[in-house]
Amino acid sequence: MPEQDMDDIERTLREIREGWAAKLPQRLDEIRLALEACETAAERSACEPLRALLHTLSGSAGSFGFAELGMKATGLELMLNAYLAGETAGFQPIADGTRQMLDFAMRQLAPQQMPSPAPPQVSSPAPQQAPPQADTSPADPSPPASRLVYLVQDHADNEVATQLLHFGYDVRAVDDLSRLQGCIRAQPPAAVIIDLAFPEGIMRGADELVRIRREDGARCASVFISTRSNFSARLATVRAGADSYFAKPLDMVALVDRLDAMIQRDASPAYRVLVVDDDADIADFHAAVLRAAGMEVRVLYRAADVLDMLGDYRPELILMDVYMPDCDGTELARLIRQDDRHLDVPIVFLSSESDYGRQLEAIESGADDFLCKPIKPAHLVSALSSRARRYRALRSLIMRDSLTGLLNHSALKEQLARECARAARSGTPAALVMLDIDRFKQINDAYGHPVGDQVIRALARLLQQRLRRGDIIGRYGGEEFGVIMPGTGTAAAQKVIDGIRESFGKLRHHAEHEDFGASFSAGVSQTDAGNADPEALLRRADAALYEAKRQGRDRVILG
Numbered sequence: 001m002p003e004q005d006m007d008d009i010e011r012t013l014r015e016i017r018e019g020w021a022a023k024l025p026q027r028l029d030e031i032r033l034a035l036e037a038c039e040t041a042a043e044r045s046a047c048e049p050l051r052a053l054l055h056t057l058s059g060s061a062g063s064f065g066f067a068e069l070g071m072k073a074t075g076l077e078l079m080l081n082a083y084l085a086g087e088t089a090g091f092q093p094i095a096d097g098t099r100q101m102l103d104f105a106m107r108q109l110a111p112q113q114m115p116s117p118a119p120p121q122v123s124s125p126a127p128q129q130a131p132p133q134a135d136t137s138p139a140d141p142s143p144p145a146s147r148l149v150y151l152v153q154d155h156a157d158n159e160v161a162t163q164l165l166h167f168g169y170d171v172r173a174v175d176d177l178s179r180l181q182g183c184i185r186a187q188p189p190a191a192v193i194i195d196l197a198f199p200e201g202i203m204r205g206a207d208e209l210v211r212i213r214r215e216d217g218a219r220c221a222s223v224f225i226s227t228r229s230n231f232s233a234r235l236a237t238v239r240a241g242a243d244s245y246f247a248k249p250l251d252m253v254a255l256v257d258r259l260d261a262m263i264q265r266d267a268s269p270a271y272r273v274l275v276v277d278d279d280a281d282i283a284d285f286h287a288a289v290l291r292a293a294g295m296e297v298r299v300l301y302r303a304a305d306v307l308d309m310l311g312d313y314r315p316e317l318i319l320m321d322v323y324m325p326d327c328d329g330t331e332l333a334r335l336i337r338q339d340d341r342h343l344d345v346p347i348v349f350l351s352s353e354s355d356y357g358r359q360l361e362a363i364e365s366g367a368d369d370f371l372c373k374p375i376k377p378a379h380l381v382s383a384l385s386s387r388a389r390r391y392r393a394l395r396s397l398i399m400r401d402s403l404t405g406l407l408n409h410s411a412l413k414e415q416l417a418r419e420c421a422r423a424a425r426s427g428t429p430a431a432l433v434m435l436d437i438d439r440f441k442q443i444n445d446a447y448g449h450p451v452g453d454q455v456i457r458a459l460a461r462l463l464q465q466r467l468r469r470g471d472i473i474g475r476y477g478g479e480e481f482g483v484i485m486p487g488t489g490t491a492a493a494q495k496v497i498d499g500i501r502e503s504f505g506k507l508r509h510h511a512e513h514e515d516f517g518a519s520f521s522a523g524v525s526q527t528d529a530g531n532a533d534p535e536a537l538l539r540r541a542d543a544a545l546y547e548a549k550r551q552g553r554d555r556v557i558l559g
């Protein structure tokens with residue numbers, strides 16, 4: 001996370017802390033008044049406000065740096081609970097001895113010195129970490145360009161460069177090995193793709209990278225390519241700090257997969273967390289801590305708003321309080337689990353409840369974990385990010401197609417229904433594109449099924465590279481793909497898909513004895529003001545795709 005953002009978060013945390021401390025005298029006055037009401041009460045229920053106030057204080061004080069106050073409030077709450085539990089045969093006003101104990105404890109609640117608001121140690125969970133930076137030379141510390149790749153070979157290989165360009169990389173050929181160091185110093189790339197053998201020696205590429213690293217003191221993300229694949233050649237590249245090794249002829253899709261992974265162009269988006277807590281101070285505080293760790297957080301102070309929020313926001317974790325005035329946390333967990341769509345989202349309780357039996361009860365209501373307040377920010381972040389990470393991995397297995405990593409048929413249809421509903425609500429259009437690789441049966445028949453699979457993966461990669469982050473891409477079946485483009489009309493969608501069609505036509509695929517090209521056809525439809533029915537949208541895009549095939553293939557037709 002950039003330093004500027006971190007400063008903002010720390011300022012927010014400090015402000016929340018100071019705001020809470022400023023309200024402390026008022027909270028203590030409320031507790032005193034509630035205690036007085038308790039002392040003269042004729043009904044057990046008259047003690048509930050005191051119990052609620054003590055519970056809130058015991059849950060929040062520790063988080064804001066008043067650990068001792070929090071513990072005293074907890075002690076007082078337990079004392080009151082024990083007193084109320086003992087009064088079974090009709091309520092008696094608080095007896096003298098108990099009152100004195102409560103009075104004594106109340107005096108102990110006097111505000112302490114405000115502790116210095118040390119910023120919490122917040123660690124970033126893995127998916128939000130900044131991509132590793134490539135080298136910067138001592139002479140020129142300009143940052144690496146995110147798509148810049150140096151292709152270092154002693155002979156110009158336009159084919160590899162062209163293929164990489166189609167996959168969205170900015171490729172610069174370096175045909176003289178002695179120029180590589182200067183190029184890296186002038187503009188550090190995202191990665192270097194380098195031949196192992198040069199006229200000067202069969203391991204010269206590896207030797208040169210070692211030399212550059214020794215002189216400039218930093219490592220460059222690198223992929224070696226070579227016609228040789230023996231142990232000593234590969235070992236030389238490992239010693240040169242290579243990230244990967246590809247034997248020629250190059251499998252371009254695998255190379256692009258590896259480049260993407262190396263430079264984290266598809267860095268995972270932030271985990272989406274929903275915080276539900278009626279205590280606004282503590283909810284905002286936890287939200288700020290999680291945001292500082294790079295998570296996306298929404299906060300609800302009222303349990304009643306949860307269902308609306310779940311549909312739209314689709315959190316990957318819900319962090320909730322157990323005791324809330326309008327709805328108990330355990331009730332809320334049961335209510336969320338009633339809906340099949342939310343059966344698997346992790347629910348984590350965060351409460352000052354110290355009774356183990358009641359913690360287990362809360363878990364039985366459908367929650368996954370129970371954390372105790374106050375909790376150190378770093379512990380909160382680590383407990384939640386590991387849960388969210390596992391949830392995301394499991395969801396991915398359920399929703400993604402194993403060959404391409406794109407959404408599978410049912411996940412794509414689910415997204416289509418969601419985007420249609422959103423388009424209808426917002427009045428902005430959404431486009432649907434159905435694409436189908438042309439004469440794919442012939443490709444399979446001529447070159448075999450595994451080569452056909454490579455062609456499918458190449459198109460999947462190209463779509464991922466060229467479409468916007470907010471576009472939704474799925475493998476609808478076999479050699480057919482679906483793309484949902486929110487906020488886009490048919491004309492704009494056609495233009496984008498037509499550009500991808502042209503690039504796809506220029507890709508070369510490797511079979512055992514020859515290279516070959518392929519094409520696809522596509523049909524585009526769009527939601528109308530009064531019609532955002534997903535099935536109708538699919539029918540129109542399918543009809544347009546059929547028309548594209550009928551007109552001779554390798555084209556994009558509007559439905």
Ligand SMILES: Nc1nc2c(ncn2[C@@H]2O[C@H](COP(=O)(O)OP(=O)(O)OP(=O)(O)O)[C@@H](O)[C@H]2O)c(=O)[nH]1
Nearest residue numbers: 436437438439440441442444449452453478479549
């Ligand atoms: N390699 C591979 N082939 C698949 C996969 N799924 C479906 N296929 C094949 O894709 C071919 C699709 O053929 P058709 O539906 O006849 O269409 P086409 O040959 O692409 O012809 P047009 O769509 O009319 O251009 C069939 O032979 C399927 O067996 C897959 O995952 N991998």
